[in-house]
Amino acid sequence: MTRIEGEDFRRLFEQEAATRLPRLAQQLLELERHETDAELLASVFREAHTIKGAAAVVGLDDASRVAHALEDVLDDVRHGRRAVTPALIDISLTVVDGLTAMIPRLIAGEDCGTDADALEAVLRDGASRATTDAFPPVDAGSATRPARRSSPPPENAPRRRLQDMDTIAVPVSRLDDLVRLVGESAAAHLRVGRVLADRLDVDPGTVAEYHELSRVLNELQERTMRARMVPVATITDQLHRAVQDLSRSLEKHAVLEVRGGDTELDRGMLQQLADPLLHLVRNAMDHGIEPPEERAGAGKPPEATIRLHAMQLGSR
Known part of the structure; x- marks a missing residue:
């Protein structure tokens, strides 16, 4: 090979x-x-x-x-x-x-x-x-x-x-560099607009080329930010694993149900959510789910369900 x-x-x-x-x-x-x-x-x-x-x-x-x-x-x-x-x-x-x-x-x-x-x-x-x-x-x-x-x-x-191939893997550091450079380009574009207005007494909005550059930079910024978005399902595998492991160690029966796993979040934000979500799942297994005999006595199904729902509200 x-x-x-x-x-x-x-x-x-x-x-x-x-x-x-x-x-x-x-x-x-x-x-x-x-x-x-x-x-x-x-x-x-x-x-x-x-x-x-x-x-x-x-x-x-x-x-x-x-x-x-x-x-x-x-x-x-x-x-x-x-x-x-x-x-x-x-x-x-x-x-x-x-x-x-x-x-x-x-x-x-x-x-x-x-x-x-x-x-x-x-x-x-x-x-x-x-x-x-x-x-x-x-x-x-x-x-x-x-x-x-x-x-x-x-x-x-x-x-x-x-x-x-319709997708390629790119190191995250390169993606972060791209986002940074696009942000710097957008900031430089705004400075050019101020120069046009303050020094040349020209309204940037009346310059077609400046208006077109604004449109392209806005679209580029939006697309590069979306390139950092990943599905919520990226972190749910470890949650499923935690439920399975705790079910055995605590002798409880539970399953994790995930809805909206294809909902996308910024990769950095999702990484910050991973540990808190894992902590919530563990608490649910420890304190929110009864042993099988207690569930049976209360007329509940033997297998409990922990639900995680992800959804997008608004335009972002």
């Missing part, structure tokens, strides 16, 4: 992994509830496969081999050699957490070989204990196992992928 060297590419991979790993964790939680869902299983497998390949491309071999080990376990599930059990899901989530912690350290130049060995051992030993009976293989459809790394991709594959 061709390696791509360079700090920028590794940072892009770090950003991609920060999106894919929480999604993988959420899909694993869903798989525990819907263990025979072939489409869901195929999606889980693809996420692990993509992380493995991308890590290898940027030279993060420790992360790649851990993801490869997880991919192998998921492939066993696809082909009926392992069953989906709560224990297997827990082990897989432990590995996802390990990868999440490992990748920034690898990019910083740390040696994580020992950690990678430990995660592989968790998968190897834990998965063997977690599954004892295999179930018939599901029809994974489009999730046919990708070729091994020893089979090189077609020579025209990279070009075809670029032609089909």
Whole structure:
């Protein structure tokens, strides 16, 4: 597999992994509830496969081999050699957490070989204990196992992928620089308007070119600000995970329901909301949801629902 060297590419991979790993964790939680869902299983497998390949491309071999080990376990599930059990899901989530912690350290130049060995051992030993009976293989459809790394991709594959690509990953620092420069351009534009009025006694509004520049700068500023917007669903994966983990540790039954996950917020603002929302979810599990026997005695369903609704009010 061709390696791509360079700090920028590794940072892009770090950003991609920060999106894919929480999604993988959420899909694993869903798989525990819907263990025979072939489409869901195929999606889980693809996420692990993509992380493995991308890590290898940027030279993060420790992360790649851990993801490869997880991919192998998921492939066993696809082909009926392992069953989906709560224990297997827990082990897989432990590995996802390990990868999440490992990748920034690898990019910083740390040696994580020992950690990678430990995660592989968790998968190897834990998965063997977690599954004892295999179930018939599901029809994974489009999730046919990708070729091994020893089979090189077609020579025209990279070009075809670029032609089909409609989005690209950009480092956040570059996006912040763009927003800053657009803001400085808008400020300079206002200063030019004052110069026209104060020194040349010209009303800027009567100059067609100045008016057109105002329109373009306003649109550019709006578009660059929207480029920083991300869906609320970006942070809900960790909330789902918290509900699942607390359900087990507190022996309560609960599910998180998210509505309006596609509502967009500024990335920085959403990051600031992540911890408070997680705290609210934990409080709801600790203090707002009764044990199953109390819920049954009160005539409530055994599984509680925590609802998070996001919506846009007004024009912003």
